[in-house]
Amino acid sequence: xxxxxxxxxxxxxxxxxxxxxxEVKPLAVEVDETEEFPKATVEKMAKAGFLGIPVxxxxxxxxxxxLTYVMCVEELAKVCGTTSIIVSAHxxxxxxxxxxxGTEEQKQKYLPDLASGRKLGAFGLTExxxxxDAQGQQTKAVLEGDxxxxxxxxxxxxxxxxADVYIIFAVTGIIEKKGRKTKEISxxxxxxxxxxxxxxxxxxxxxxxxxxxxxxxxxxCRIPKENILGQQGKGFGIAMHTLDGGRIGVAAQALGIGxxxxxxxxxxxxxxxxxxxxxxxxxxxxxQLADMATQAQAAQMLVYKAARTKDQYAKDHKTSYSIEAAQxxxxxxxMAMNVTTKAVQLHGGxxxxxxxxxxxxxxxxxxxxxxxxxxEVQRMVISAALLK
Amino acid sequence: xxxxxxxxxxPDTKGGVKFNPDGTLDRASMMTIMNPDDKAGLEAAxxxxxxxxxxxxxxTMGLPKAEEVLREAIAMxxxxxxxxxxxxxxxxxxxxTSQTIAGALRNLEYDLIITxxxxxxGDTAQVGPQISEHLxxxxxxxxxxxxxEGDSVIVERQFDDRYHVLRAKMxxxxxxxxxxxxxxxxxxxxxxxxxxxxxxxxxxxDLKDVDDSNLGLKGSPTQIAKASDKVRKGTGEQVxxxxxxxxxxxxxxxxEKHVI
Numbered sequence: 001x002x003x004x005x006x007x008x009x010x011x012x013x014x015x016x017x018x019x020x021x022x023e024v025k026p027l028a029v030e031v032d033e034t035e036e037f038p039k040a041t042v043e044k045m046a047k048a049g050f051l052g053i054p055v056x057x058x059x060x061x062x063x064x065x066x067l068t069y070v071m072c073v074e075e076l077a078k079v080c081g082t083t084s085i086i087v088s089a090h091x092x093x094x095x096x097x098x099x100x101x102g103t104e105e106q107k108q109k110y111l112p113d114l115a116s117g118r119k120l121g122a123f124g125l126t127e128x129x130x131x132x133d134a135q136g137q138q139t140k141a142v143l144e145g146d147x148x149x150x151x152x153x154x155x156x157x158x159x160x161x162x163a164d165v166y167i168i169f170a171v172t173g174i175i176e177k178k179g180r181k182t183k184e185i186s187x188x189x190x191x192x193x194x195x196x197x198x199x200x201x202x203x204x205x206x207x208x209x210x211x212x213x214x215x216x217x218x219x220x221c222r223i224p225k226e227n228i229l230g231q232q233g234k235g236f237g238i239a240m241h242t243l244d245g246g247r248i249g250v251a252a253q254a255l256g257i258g259x260x261x262x263x264x265x266x267x268x269x270x271x272x273x274x275x276x277x278x279x280x281x282x283x284x285x286x287x288q289l290a291d292m293a294t295q296a297q298a299a300q301m302l303v304y305k306a307a308r309t310k311d312q313y314a315k316d317h318k319t320s321y322s323i324e325a326a327q328x329x330x331x332x333x334x335m336a337m338n339v340t341t342k343a344v345q346l347h348g349g350x351x352x353x354x355x356x357x358x359x360x361x362x363x364x365x366x367x368x369x370x371x372x373x374x375x376e377v378q379r380m381v382i383s384a385a386l387l388k
Numbered sequence: 389x390x391x392x393x394x395x396x397x398x399p400d401t402k403g404g405v406k407f408n409p410d411g412t413l414d415r416a417s418m419m420t421i422m423n424p425d426d427k428a429g430l431e432a433a434x435x436x437x438x439x440x441x442x443x444x445x446x447x448t449m450g451l452p453k454a455e456e457v458l459r460e461a462i463a464m465x466x467x468x469x470x471x472x473x474x475x476x477x478x479x480x481x482x483x484x485t486s487q488t489i490a491g492a493l494r495n496l497e498y499d500l501i502i503t504x505x506x507x508x509x510g511d512t513a514q515v516g517p518q519i520s521e522h523l524x525x526x527x528x529x530x531x532x533x534x535x536x537e538g539d540s541v542i543v544e545r546q547f548d549d550r551y552h553v554l555r556a557k558m559x560x561x562x563x564x565x566x567x568x569x570x571x572x573x574x575x576x577x578x579x580x581x582x583x584x585x586x587x588x589x590x591x592x593x594d595l596k597d598v599d600d601s602n603l604g605l606k607g608s609p610t611q612i613a614k615a616s617d618k619v620r621k622g623t624g625e626q627v628x629x630x631x632x633x634x635x636x637x638x639x640x641x642x643x644e645k646h647v648i
């Protein structure tokens with residue numbers, strides 16, 4: 001088993017790191033304080049090709065593998081959690097389902113703009129009554145002539161108000177199976193500016209505060225019949241499969257946040273002196289750092305393995321990466337929470353202030369245990385595979 | 389339009405500097421980057437490519453490892469890369485380097501040659517202008533702005549307190565300043581393409597119209613007597629005195645050291 005990265009991947013990492021250090025890191029504090037979406041950074045990322053990394057070149061993307069994309073999210077997250085999730089939600093939750101389930105017309109129509117970053121993507125599944133329980137969907141889509149009419153609302157939508165193209169899930173009917181009624185869910189592509197599509201409240205969040213998290217409202221929103229994504233009634237499967245990919249992106253984000261906090265802590269403990277010595281010379285500090293580094297390394301292995309498995313899927317659609325994605329996200333998210341918490345502790349009182357960035361990283365880390373499937377959902381996915 | 393950009397892989401000064409026993413830089417063991425002035429020159433060429441569809445060829449001279457800097461340039465958008473490498477070319481000073489590069493460039497067609505003003509590891513600013521002499525073409529150095537008009541380039545040449553606007557008919561050579569532009573990033577897809585691209589490798593035998601006596605360490609009029617890393621200065625002596633006492637103290641010290 002070869003754990004070395006190719007020269008291409010090493011160079012790509014160097015690129016992402018340079019970009020993150022120069023363009024993203026200097027703004028991270030401001031993005032958090034002002035809660036403003038880093039629009040200029042997104043434009044720079046678009047120019048550098050970061051918004052279409054795993055999209056094939058024929059659709060205007062970079063044609064790279066999932067591992068390269070994951071390294072991009074990881075390096076961005078080391079310096080800014082907000083910026084990393086913008087890329088992840090756009091790529092994994094909007095480009096990917098169009099690429100996987102879209103018709104050739106849909107791919108030609110949407111992917112070149114999305115992959116080049118001229119347009120930003122988002123994904124709307126969660127509703128006030130439907131989070132982990134995706135079957136609780138209330139948003140409805142009714143076919144009237146050549147149009148689907150959408151009614152309902154979505155909450156906690158990443159890239160909410162900033163996106164241009166949205167993947168939206170809605171109930172399109174009721175199916176009776178063995179006497180039990182279940183909702184038939186379908187996926188749709190909805191464009192910003194469609195009459196009847198508006199934005200509700202902006203969420204005030206603990207972390208990733210520059211990320212545009214909004215409520216989407218659909219009131220008699222009419223979209224063309226051909227904007228259904230995949231087959232009618234296959235929406236639930238599309239959502240779950242898309243989230244498998246999204247989890248790899250979030251796992252990469254969590255990995256980066258943990259690594260970023262570790263880097264800062266290593267630098268800090270060499271400088272900070274107590275009792276006449278740098279605190280890095282105390283065994284407690286050393287042991288804490290050893291655990292943090294080991295967990296981060298383990299998380300990286302799981303995240304890269306999940307990325308590699310999804311790369312296999314691109315070649316052979318029989319490959320499943322659901323378990324790998326769940327394990328990567330579960331472990332990386334819990335690592336991020338644990339490592340950032342320890343980072344704050346090792347920084348002492350300074351770590352609790354906004355002068356040092358570890359407190360922001362700790363706040364940013366928490367969401368990785370929640371969105372795109374909570375840690376509890378990941379445990380359900382993993383155990384279900386063990387017990388089937 | 390054909391543009392050749394001469395680039396150099398230089399030590400990343402953030403990573404520290406190491407020397408060989410003969411005083412030359414131990415390039416193999418240092419972290420490296422594309423020389424900043426050269427990168428601006430490459431960006432200028434790529435902008436002309438975006439505008440006029442020019443073909444951009446990057447050339448470098450160095451160890452086989454210098455291939456990396458060519459791939460980086462291709463990942464930014466250059467079309468072709470040529471590596472000039474040969475043991476007999478090692479240890480070259482600016483004279484031998486410019487002779488080598490001119491020998492390589494004689495094999496190529498070009499309208500415009502762009503080099504960086506100077507490399508951060510030598511700071512001589514000689515190689516670009518010397519190449520133009522060997523090739524017998526005009527040179528405009530210290531370009532802070534560059535555009536093409538018909539068969540000419542119009543360049544703002546930087547001076548300490550002003551700039552000159554100069555026009556030169558192509559083919560010509562321009563040396564670029566880092567402040568000429570903000571170089572673009574590589575693209576992720578460009579990196580993978582760059583590693584698929586074939587790099588042309590030339591040795592001594594491929595250099596045209598160059599005499600052996602002008603190449604390598606032997607062909608270098610400049611010999612390095614001694615080189616060393618920056619010696620860090622200590623914190624010095626600190627004293628706390630009122631202003632008049634301080635003045636007397638300083639004067640005393642200067643007299644003691646025979647400065648005054």
